[in-house]
Amino acid sequence: MKRSAFSDPYQIAIERMNQKGVRYVVVGMAGINYYAEDPSQTFGTLDYDIFLEPSLTNVRKAVQTMQDLGFTLGTATGRLQPGNLKHVVRHRQTITATTPDGLMIELLLEISGYPFSQIARDAATFTVGGIPIRVGKLKKLMDSKRLSDRPKDRQFLKRYEILLKNAEKRPPSKKSRA
Secondary structure (H helix, E strand, O other): OOOOOOOHHHHHHHHHHHHHOOOOOEEEEHHOOOOOOHHOOOOOOOOOEEEEOOOOOHHHHHHHHHOOOEEEEEEOOOOOOHHHHHHHHHOOOOOOEOOOOOOEEEEOOOOEEEEHHHHHEEEEEEEEEOOEEEEHHHHHHHHHEEEEEOOHHHHHHHHHHHHHHHHOOOOOOOOOOO
């Protein structure tokens, strides 16, 4: 049986953001998963977090990119209206981009513990399917989880510590990392 090619919708969104010059860094669980050495070190998440430089011009480019890809955009107060974008940026509201089939990308304008400039300054670049993806440094992503102090983040941190201890006990892999 021939395998069909898998199309990662997040890669497509990132590729378009790269093309449009959107300043972003992938954060949250999505960002942490890029550092996994094998699938057993990844964690399931229902969304993909993209931290945007919180300038009106940059956010406008990101919003247009997501709309061009067919996403519906909203905030905690409802559907995003074009005239509300200045307010959204000024108040650092999260923009949620969704598709009818359940794909969700959160466009974050702030995260716990770090301004965009500090996350972007030393972000790593992972190349996936030929697409460069800017991802926050693992230490900063973990610090942000600790600082948010949400119950789901505390639970994740406990599980991640166990995972790291188990990984230390395994013999080193021969896989090289860039």
